[in-house]
Amino acid sequence: xxxxxxxxxxxxxxxxxxxxxxxxxxxxxxxxxxxxxxxxxxxxxxxxxxxxxxxxxxxxxxxxxxxxxxxxxxxxxxxxxxxxxxxxxxxxxxxxxxxxxxxxxxxxxxxxxxxxxxxxxxxxxxxxxxxxxxxxxxxxxxxxxxxxxxxxxxxxxxxxxxxxxxxxxxxxxxxxxxxxxxxxxxxxxxxxxxxxxxxxxxxxxxxxxxxxxxxxxxxxxxxxxxxxxxxxxxxxxxxxxxxxxxxxxxxxxxxxxxxxxxxxxxxxxxxxxxxxxxxxxxxxxxxxxxxxxxxxxxxxxxxxxxxxxxxxxxxxxxxxxxxxxxxxxxxxxxxxxxxxxxxxxxxxxxxxxxxxxxxxxxxxxxxxxxxxxxxxxxxxxxxxxxxxxxxxxxxxxxxxxxxxxxxxxxxxxxxxx
Amino acid sequence: xxxxxxxxxxxxxxxxxxxxxxxxxxxxxxxxxxxxxxxxxxxxxxxxxxxxxxxxxxxxxxxxxxxxxxxxxxxxxxxxxxxxxxxxxxx
Numbered sequence: 001x002x003x004x005x006x007x008x009x010x011x012x013x014x015x016x017x018x019x020x021x022x023x024x025x026x027x028x029x030x031x032x033x034x035x036x037x038x039x040x041x042x043x044x045x046x047x048x049x050x051x052x053x054x055x056x057x058x059x060x061x062x063x064x065x066x067x068x069x070x071x072x073x074x075x076x077x078x079x080x081x082x083x084x085x086x087x088x089x090x091x092x093x094x095x096x097x098x099x100x101x102x103x104x105x106x107x108x109x110x111x112x113x114x115x116x117x118x119x120x121x122x123x124x125x126x127x128x129x130x131x132x133x134x135x136x137x138x139x140x141x142x143x144x145x146x147x148x149x150x151x152x153x154x155x156x157x158x159x160x161x162x163x164x165x166x167x168x169x170x171x172x173x174x175x176x177x178x179x180x181x182x183x184x185x186x187x188x189x190x191x192x193x194x195x196x197x198x199x200x201x202x203x204x205x206x207x208x209x210x211x212x213x214x215x216x217x218x219x220x221x222x223x224x225x226x227x228x229x230x231x232x233x234x235x236x237x238x239x240x241x242x243x244x245x246x247x248x249x250x251x252x253x254x255x256x257x258x259x260x261x262x263x264x265x266x267x268x269x270x271x272x273x274x275x276x277x278x279x280x281x282x283x284x285x286x287x288x289x290x291x292x293x294x295x296x297x298x299x300x301x302x303x304x305x306x307x308x309x310x311x312x313x314x315x316x317x318x319x320x321x322x323x324x325x326x327x328x329x330x331x332x333x334x335x336x337x338x339x340x341x342x343x344x345x346x347x348x349x350x351x352x353x354x355x356x357x358x359x360x361x362x363x364x365x366x367x368x369x370x371x372x373x374x375x376x377x378x379x380x381x382x383x384x385x386x387x388x389x390x391x392x393x394x395x396x397x398x399x400x401x402x403x404x405x406x407x408x409x410x411x412x413x414x415x416x417x
Numbered sequence: 418x419x420x421x422x423x424x425x426x427x428x429x430x431x432x433x434x435x436x437x438x439x440x441x442x443x444x445x446x447x448x449x450x451x452x453x454x455x456x457x458x459x460x461x462x463x464x465x466x467x468x469x470x471x472x473x474x475x476x477x478x479x480x481x482x483x484x485x486x487x488x489x490x491x492x493x494x495x496x497x498x499x500x501x502x503x504x505x506x507x508x
Binding site: 241243244247252253254255256257300301302303304305306308309310311312342345401402403404 | 418430431432435436438453454456457458460461462463464465466467470472474490491492493
């Protein structure tokens with residue numbers, strides 16, 4: 001890598017007051033034709049381009065992004081990474097991603113600040129206890145680290161949790177995945193962008209797709225705000241806007257796009273050194289390296305592309321947070337925002353070919369796509385390059401909605417993702 | 418969050434309502450004769466429009482009646498509300 005980051009490059013650039021760092025990626029104008037075009041410059045899209053270039057030697061490719069890279073859900077999520085999913089297909093998919101996360105900073109020569117601080121999921125009623133124990137066993141059978149904690153062990157692992165039996169939803173236990181954790185979301189997009197750019201991928205920002213040109217049953221190119229781009233392979237990774245792109249090609253997807261909110265508090269000294277999630281009361285919290293509490297709320301139940309969620313959703317989440325962590329009662333919230341998530345009826349993603357030749361979709365990640373970013377990119381690149389799914393994403397094809405072979409993670413996963 | 422004018426109760430906060438998804442999806446008249454593809458289309462495939470969408474809502478914490486709504490999903494602006502069985506207003 002010509003512009004390798006190291007302690008030496010840091011010292012060298014310090015002598016020129018850090019004014020001569022090379023750009024991490026170029027700002028090219030689109031060529032007339034590419035071997036493949038990825039629509040969507042979020043983490044998943046950039047990772048797809050990176051692995052297409054790196055593992056499948058497709059260098060004449062582009063990523064088109066209507067805004068700026070990492071400006072959508074990649075920069076709006078709560079950065080939780082875990083792989084403790086119930087079903088075999090999901091376990092395989094998310095654990096594949098987790099394994100890549102573990103070496104990602106080294107591979108990209110970019111610090112994605114992956115921190116394996118553990119993710120704990122709480123149980124608040126007997127059914128939660130049964131479900132979480134079942135999931136712990138399922139995880140272990142799939143080679144995923146998981147342990148079940150009783151109330152005392154939960155308290156020991158995260159002392160600020162209120163484990164009093166008198167609260168409305170008492171903590172009856174929980175699961176812990178120690179290899180799980182968080183990463184710096186922006187760095188993931190930037191690291192993949194830099195890596196892809198280095199291998200010759202054109203990353204074209206402020207370039208919105210306006211139409212998909214078809215030649216009979218195959219794709220012929222893209223109409224964009226920067227002109228027509230000819231290509232016979234299009235990989236769409238447009239998250240909440242997947243249906244909009246699908247409609248351009250005359251396809252319908254089993255997706256509904258809804259606002260999902262998150263919020264952060266003012267920064268404080270380290271108080272919570274892990275990630276705690278609760279499905280039943282829908283509250284999850286971790287602390288960023290800057291010291292902000294990062295809190296995830298739920299989705300609104302209506303379709304919307306407005307990137308604004310409802311106040312009552314935030315209120316419900318904060319009620320739960322305050323009951324579980326009375327110590328946060330006087331914290332002030334700094335920012336709140338919404339992103340648009342595309343949710344499948346079975347709450348599992350689609351990484352698949354479509355009925356149109358050369359058109360591929362990677363969508364339906366719903367409320368939990370960030371954790372899968374490296375694995376999703378790797379498997380989608382495989383699917384595009386070979387026109388066949390990898391065995392790890394074969395179950396996540398679009399045809400499962402016809403065959404009925406759904407990957408029903410709704411309620412089966414640890415939390416609403 | 419927005420205010421919804423329930424055709425039976427009047428203006429109430431959106432949190433009193435439950436969104437019921439895309440409207441005017443007709444239940445198959447001959448379910449036994451449907452192919453797998455047609456079932457998938459009926460059960461799962463959605464337009465998920467960014468823009469003017471026709472959808473169903475239920476006043477779940479109020480009169481519990483269903484009704485239809487025309488809403489711009491890009492900015493949550495409600496264009497029209499009409500009762501079940503009524504013809505949708507022309508765009």
